[in-house]
Amino acid sequence: MGMPHKFGMFVHWGIYSLTGYHEQARWRFFTPRAEYRKLMNEFNPVKFDPDEWVRLAKDAGMEYICFTTKHHDGFCMFDTKYTDFNIMNTPYHRDVLKELSEACARGGLALSLYYSNPDWDYKYGFNSHSSHQMPEKGDVEDIEKLKEFQKNQIRELLTNYGKIYTFFWDIPMNIYDPSMNEFIRSLQPGILIDDRGWGDKGDFSTPERCVPDGHKFERLTEACQSVGEQSWGYCADEDYFTNRYLTASIDRIRAMDGSYLLNVGPMPDGRIPERSAEIVRRVGKWYNSVKEAFDTEPYLLENRSLVCTKRGSTLYVHIPDGLNSRGLTLKPIDVLPKSVTLLNDGRKLKYAITTRPEDKGWSAPDNILRRQTLHIFDMPADEFADETMVLRIKLDEGKIEV
Ligand code: H79
Numbered sequence: 001m002g003m004p005h006k007f008g009m010f011v012h013w014g015i016y017s018l019t020g021y022h023e024q025a026r027w028r029f030f031t032p033r034a035e036y037r038k039l040m041n042e043f044n045p046v047k048f049d050p051d052e053w054v055r056l057a058k059d060a061g062m063e064y065i066c067f068t069t070k071h072h073d074g075f076c077m078f079d080t081k082y083t084d085f086n087i088m089n090t091p092y093h094r095d096v097l098k099e100l101s102e103a104c105a106r107g108g109l110a111l112s113l114y115y116s117n118p119d120w121d122y123k124y125g126f127n128s129h130s131s132h133q134m135p136e137k138g139d140v141e142d143i144e145k146l147k148e149f150q151k152n153q154i155r156e157l158l159t160n161y162g163k164i165y166t167f168f169w170d171i172p173m174n175i176y177d178p179s180m181n182e183f184i185r186s187l188q189p190g191i192l193i194d195d196r197g198w199g200d201k202g203d204f205s206t207p208e209r210c211v212p213d214g215h216k217f218e219r220l221t222e223a224c225q226s227v228g229e230q231s232w233g234y235c236a237d238e239d240y241f242t243n244r245y246l247t248a249s250i251d252r253i254r255a256m257d258g259s260y261l262l263n264v265g266p267m268p269d270g271r272i273p274e275r276s277a278e279i280v281r282r283v284g285k286w287y288n289s290v291k292e293a294f295d296t297e298p299y300l301l302e303n304r305s306l307v308c309t310k311r312g313s314t315l316y317v318h319i320p321d322g323l324n325s326r327g328l329t330l331k332p333i334d335v336l337p338k339s340v341t342l343l344n345d346g347r348k349l350k351y352a353i354t355t356r357p358e359d360k361g362w363s364a365p366d367n368i369l370r371r372q373t374l375h376i377f378d379m380p381a382d383e384f385a386d387e388t389m390v391l392r393i394k395l396d397e398g399k400i401e402v
Contacts, residue, residue: 003192003204003220003259005063005110005165006294007250007287009280010224010263011053012068012114012232015039015075015090017268023071023233026120026134033121033136036073037085044091048270050103056277058107060284061291064165066112066261067100069157071233072132072171074121079160082152085121101161110165113157115150117171117196122149129174143175151183158187166222168206169197176200192220211252215298221258225249226265227279234265240275247286247388248320254294255307255318290343290390293318302331313398316343317391323381329354330393333374338394340376344384349391350377 012023018039019025026036057065070076076086078097087096104111118132119125124145126135135141158164167184176199184193193202204220211223225246228238250260262283264276272280293316296309306328307318317330340349353372376391 002217002257002295003222006254006259006291007060007062008064008066008110008112008222008259008261009053009057009060009062010066010114010226010232010261011266012071012226012234012263013096013266014068014071014073014077014233015043016071016073017234017266018042020234020236020268022231022235023068023073023265024132025233026073027132037121040075040085040090042091043087043268045096045266045268045270046092048092048096048099048266050096050100051107053100053266053272054103054107054109056272056280057109060280061288062109062262062284064110064112065100065104066114066166066168067097068114068116069097070116070119070153071114072116072118072120072134074116074119074125076153078157080153080156082149082156083122097157097161105162111161111163112166112168113161113164114168114170115154115157117150117169117173119146119149122146124149127173127175130171132171147177147180150180154184155187158184158191164188164191166192166194166204168194169202172196173198194222207253207258211249212256214256215300217256217258221253221256222261223249223253223258224261224263226263227276232263232265234267234273238273238275240279242386243279243282243286244322244386244388246279246283250283250287251290251318251320251388251390252307254291255296255298255309257295286344286387289345290318290388292316293343293390293392301333303329306330313395315393315395317393319389319391322385323379323389326377326379326381328376328379330374330376333393334372335374335395337374338396339392340394341392342380342384343390343392344387347380349379351375352377 016023079095120134124142126141180198194206195202207223226232228240253260264272266272296311299308299310301308305321309316340351
């Protein structure tokens, strides 16, 4: 269940990377359109190597890449006939989306397309019903023209780049027009569409930079988060997230059966910053070692800071918040498992059922008897303080009410 692909790499790349600041740099600096457009003449990513991106993603256990074909700035990272503000008119003159789509196909990754509703370059892009608008003098609000423009670009996007896995509209239009998603589906029948388009909820939800409460998502969900706190596009002084935070965030989303898009922002020369790549590799190593604990069902433990999932007679205990000691009591589990394994490094852990006081011949009123509870001993809590630990607890068939 859940989304067909579970872990992906979001890539925010555009001429905004030249600012080394933020994908919405133009908004933040109130840059006039004509001024911002000059960046197009500088964009020449001679070190762009999509096979390298694909390798990074695949090694991390990712199954797809979601690429920003056009962010709010309106610059198109693909060959489009409908605006000159596109990659073909940079010194690079190459359709990077085409090259990425071919690299994904070679590497066996699915490809998703991000497409922004706000368009700060298009003369008829203004939408007074929505946020993130930057109209300039002389622009005209004309939603019909905007629809036509989008449909023309969507036809290009969904015709020229092979099979597309999902379509990620960004920033809801707040105008209802189901024909837009119908148009997408008419071009790519199997595609999944997110919930930020023209007023309908699409196929899947998109919590952004957050982990919603709950144990299981009620509809298809793909959460997204970047490797750093500041920006999605390349940021020269990014505040990178800790491994502790990212593994906890991915773990909680995946345990609820959401998929997870982890974003990187390539530099103007086309390379993914080494520190971002290092994060993807490290998180990926963790993900690959614990991923059998996902695509499971939730199981509730009394300790709510722990996340528990189960498949058949196997329970997985996830510890996204770390431990204060080297021991762990797992109420209400009161049966002796066959084995307890720390998936992070495969080590076996010691465990026992705590004794009832009456087993020692002590008597106590029923209501203060301690339950028998599974206890795990001597966990490497310090060694794994900076990543979410996941335990695999194998039980005898039928030993636990699940
Ligand atoms: O491309 C990245 C950001 O530049 C862009 N989305 C990510 C993937 C973004 N632009 N602005 N914001 C994110 C912040 C505002 C988001 C909101 Fe919404 C828009 C809040 C409500 C409408 C999107 C849709 C997030 C929640 C619902």
